[in-house]
Amino acid sequence: MLRLMQSAALSAGLLAGVAFGALAGPYDAHKGKTLVVNFPAHPHYNAVMKVLPEFTKETGIKVEVDQLEYLKMREKQTLELTKAKGDYDLISYVVFSKADYVFADQLENLARFFMNPLLADPAYDAADIIPGYMQNIGVAGGEKGYLPGPTGSLFGIPFGAETSILGYRKDIFDKHKLKVPETYDEMLDLACRIPKLEPGMGGLASRAASGQHAAHAYLLHLAPLGGRVFDSQWNPIINNEAGIKAAQALKTIVDCGPEGAKTFGFAEAGAAFLQGKTAMFLDSTVFAGQVDDPTKSKIAGKVGWAMHPKGVRHGSQTGGFGIAIPKNAKNKDAAFLLMQWLTSKKADKLVALQGGNPIRFSTHADGDVNARFPYMKTFGEALKHADPDWRPIIPAWGKINADLGTTMSKVLTENLDIKQAMDGLASRTKAVMKEAGYDTFKP
Amino acid sequence: MTIANTSRLTPYLFLAPSLTVLGLALLYPVGYMVYASFLNWNPSQHIGQAEWVGLRNYLFLINDPSFRESLFVTLKFAAAVVSIEMILGVGLALLLDRQLRGMTLLRTLFILPMMIAPIVVGLMWRYLYHPTVGPLNRSLSALGMETVPWLSDSGWALVSIVIADIWQWTPFIFILALAALQSLPKSVMEAARIDGATGWQQIWHIKLPLMLPVLIVTCLLRLIDAFKVLEVVLVLTNGGPGLSTEILSLRIARTASEFRELGKAAAMSNLLLLGLMVLTAAMFAYSKWMETRAARLRKAAEADAA
Numbered sequence: 043m044l045r046l047m048q049s050a051a052l053s054a055g056l057l058a059g060v061a062f063g064a065l066a067g068p069y070d071a072h073k074g075k076t077l078v079v080n081f082p083a084h085p086h087y088n089a090v091m092k093v094l095p096e097f098t099k100e101t102g103i104k105v106e107v108d109q110l111e112y113l114k115m116r117e118k119q120t121l122e123l124t125k126a127k128g129d130y131d132l133i134s135y136v137v138f139s140k141a142d143y144v145f146a147d148q149l150e151n152l153a154r155f156f157m158n159p160l161l162a163d164p165a166y167d168a169a170d171i172i173p174g175y176m177q178n179i180g181v182a183g184g185e186k187g188y189l190p191g192p193t194g195s196l197f198g199i200p201f202g203a204e205t206s207i208l209g210y211r212k213d214i215f216d217k218h219k220l221k222v223p224e225t226y227d228e229m230l231d232l233a234c235r236i237p238k239l240e241p242g243m244g245g246l247a248s249r250a251a252s253g254q255h256a257a258h259a260y261l262l263h264l265a266p267l268g269g270r271v272f273d274s275q276w277n278p279i280i281n282n283e284a285g286i287k288a289a290q291a292l293k294t295i296v297d298c299g300p301e302g303a304k305t306f307g308f309a310e311a312g313a314a315f316l317q318g319k320t321a322m323f324l325d326s327t328v329f330a331g332q333v334d335d336p337t338k339s340k341i342a343g344k345v346g347w348a349m350h351p352k353g354v355r356h357g358s359q360t361g362g363f364g365i366a367i368p369k370n371a372k373n374k375d376a377a378f379l380l381m382q383w384l385t386s387k388k389a390d391k392l393v394a395l396q397g398g399n400p401i402r403f404s405t406h407a408d409g410d411v412n413a414r415f416p417y418m419k420t421f422g423e424a425l426k427h428a429d430p431d432w433r434p435i436i437p438a439w440g441k442i443n444a445d446l447g448t449t450m451s452k453v454l455t456e457n458l459d460i461k462q463a464m465d466g467l468a469s470r471t472k473a474v475m476k477e478a479g480y481d482t483f484k485p
Numbered sequence: 486m487t488i489a490n491t492s493r494l495t496p497y498l499f500l501a502p503s504l505t506v507l508g509l510a511l512l513y514p515v516g517y518m519v520y521a522s523f524l525n526w527n528p529s530q531h532i533g534q535a536e537w538v539g540l541r542n543y544l545f546l547i548n549d550p551s552f553r554e555s556l557f558v559t560l561k562f563a564a565a566v567v568s569i570e571m572i573l574g575v576g577l578a579l580l581l582d583r584q585l586r587g588m589t590l591l592r593t594l595f596i597l598p599m600m601i602a603p604i605v606v607g608l609m610w611r612y613l614y615h616p617t618v619g620p621l622n623r624s625l626s627a628l629g630m631e632t633v634p635w636l637s638d639s640g641w642a643l644v645s646i647v648i649a650d651i652w653q654w655t656p657f658i659f660i661l662a663l664a665a666l667q668s669l670p671k672s673v674m675e676a677a678r679i680d681g682a683t684g685w686q687q688i689w690h691i692k693l694p695l696m697l698p699v700l701i702v703t704c705l706l707r708l709i710d711a712f713k714v715l716e717v718v719l720v721l722t723n724g725g726p727g728l729s730t731e732i733l734s735l736r737i738a739r740t741a742s743e744f745r746e747l748g749k750a751a752a753m754s755n756l757l758l759l760g761l762m763v764l765t766a767a768m769f770a771y772s773k774w775m776e777t778r779a780a781r782l783r784k785a786a787e788a789d790a791a
Contacts, residue, residue, distance in 0.1 A: 117742065143529070145529070146529035146530065148529065251725055252722065252723060252727060253724060254743075301617045302615065302617055304726065305616070305637045437527070437745070440744045441743070443743075445551075448551075448725070448731075451725045451726045451727045452726065455638060455726035
């Protein structure tokens with residue numbers, strides 16, 4: 043009897059608490075808590091750091107940030123997530139970590155937070171978040187395991203996401219009356235025509251260095267040209283017609299690029315464009331922030347932006363970072379509140395105004411944001427075509443990606459026959475996939 | 486227990502603490518690595534969750550063309566840098582083993598490259614090798630010569646990292662060789678001079694043979710280092726173009742962090758360790774053989790004299 047009374051009193055108390063909480067605002071129950079979060083050292087997150095004090099002011103929840111170089115961050119997280127009790131309440135992860143973390147069951151499924159009326163803000167408007175980003179970075183468990191679909195669910199929210207965009211020199215294009223390329227044929231033609239029109243200037247700056255850079259540059263062209271790495275049965279099809287065309291496109295771009303293009307990483311390709319050594323740049327939107335900064339750029343005010351050209355389809359990349367709550371986090375509810383706040387319309391705009399990469403359509407169309415960064419509107423348009431499946435996100439990808447990067451580098455520097463190179467890559471990929479168990483269900 | 490027995494045990498008793506520390510600090514990690522090399526271990530797992538695969542990692546490596554290529558690159562790199570550095574380092578030491586004004590300053594200058602952090606060396610050479618703004622290519626084109634694709638050609642890239650390594654590590658051999666030279670017994674040199682040995686004869690028949698034990702150890706140290714070099718290559722080429730400069734330690738690092746295959750990375754490290762151990766043993770066996778031979782010759786000479 044006593045026990046019954048006790049539990050009744052407890053339930054009443056809880057109810058009262060809930061009612062009080064509801065009246066007092068969603069953040070009161072967590073006031074005074076300190077969240078420990080792990081963010082990368084990245085322009086977007088540097089902008090976030092300037093906005094975070096606003097969160098603490100509004101909610102009373104303190105945030106302690108551990109900011110690390112992104113590969114170091116990934117290494118540290120890998121260890122951190124295997125611990126029984128982790129140090130981080132919220133982590134930012136690189137998109138390709140999604141496969142590893144979700145597969146190892148280390149991230150909270152966000153459904154239970156979005157179902158909780160004490161945590162989920164009805165005005166959040168998730169439909170405003172760019173679907174390509176959400177599907178690529180946040181969702182897992184649907185089509186092919188890493189995409190959305192009837193069986194998928196949400197594990198993270200894009201934050202610091204990016205897509206590919208074409209930057210071009212307005213002055214050079216005007217001078218020679220060139221049309222901004224809308225298709226791959228036009229872009230490749232211009233890439234090799236510009237060095238003839240402007241001696242000493244390369245056509246398009248692309249990454250090409252052996253490894254990750256060459257692989258990334260190749261994949262950038264694969265999706266728009268109609269290719270994929272695997273078919274729906276996990277057979278490598280990277281050596282089909284589209285796959286070969288993408289390699290040819292990259293080779294053309296690098297051959298007609300500025301001097302030394304074969305060893306360019308992302309930074310060098312960007313620097314070549316900023317130094318005025320190329321007329322075009324096709325890569326991540328993260329880069330845009332520096333272009334009009336006269337301390338870093340010799341081409342401030344001379345650059346226009348356009349959509350990633352179309353091959354047989356539009357297929358700009360999607361990538362960058364998302365934020366998620368580790369399974370071993372201590373303050374999951376408060377972490378969710380922070381996550382929701384950071385990706386809300388209000389914070390997305392605040393971060394964008396500080397130079398971050400917005401994830402919402404509304405922010406891309408926002409008047410204040412466009413007044414500061416006029417290219418945002420074009421980016422918003424381009425993002426309607428962002429392709430969440432431009433690159434597979436599976437645990438075995440790291441190895442295949444490295445092989446792709448090496449093979450591409452050989453094509454670019456050793457003039458390896460493209461068909462032969464891609465056939466070799468496909469057969470090695472097949473072996474990697476077999477070892478990883480992807481042919482288990484094959485008859 | 487007799488007193489004799491106890492006193493026989495005493496040394497071991499005193500050795501015990503250091504042996505324990507050694508065992509913990511040295512054998513435990515190595516044992517861990519050997520154990521890990523038999524696992525299919527992903528960094529997102531605890532070691533306990535990893536699947537036991539026996540020798541599969543080793544079998545995979547033996548059949549893996551990329552591993553073989555990287556082993557071959559490592560051997561080429563190590564052979565090139567160590568032999569060139571030995572010749573240059575010992576040569577420099579022979580040249581500078583004299584009393585010149587400003588010698589101390591000169592020696593300090595010579596060993597400067599060795600003191601620079603490898604990442605910085607990589608960055609510096611990356612700039613030097615830059616295709617357009619790099620001083621090397623700029624000087625070449627100013628002289629009217631064709632520029633060199635230092636890092637973007639698979640043939641040149643290995644040469645470029647060899648040059649950078651030679652620049653950094655020749656001083657190491659130089660200071661050790663110089664120290665060895667200066668500790669040679671003066672009487673032998675004097676005797677040789679009195680007997681009318683020329684400079685070359687002194688070097689070939691006296692200095693080099695007497696320096697040999699030091700040189701062998703130096704060579705060994707450099708060889709071990711050359712097999713493990715990572716940072717400079719990482720910054721300069723990251724293994725490229727293609728796999729042309731992907732030395733073993735870089736492949737191990739990539740296997741662990743990029744491919745997330747800790748088991749295979751451990752297996753590769755073990756193979757590298759085994760290779761280095763064989764090398765070390767061979768070197769020591771050789772120097773032991775040289776010593777016994779020298780002792781035998783000396784004895785024979787003494788017997789002849791008597």
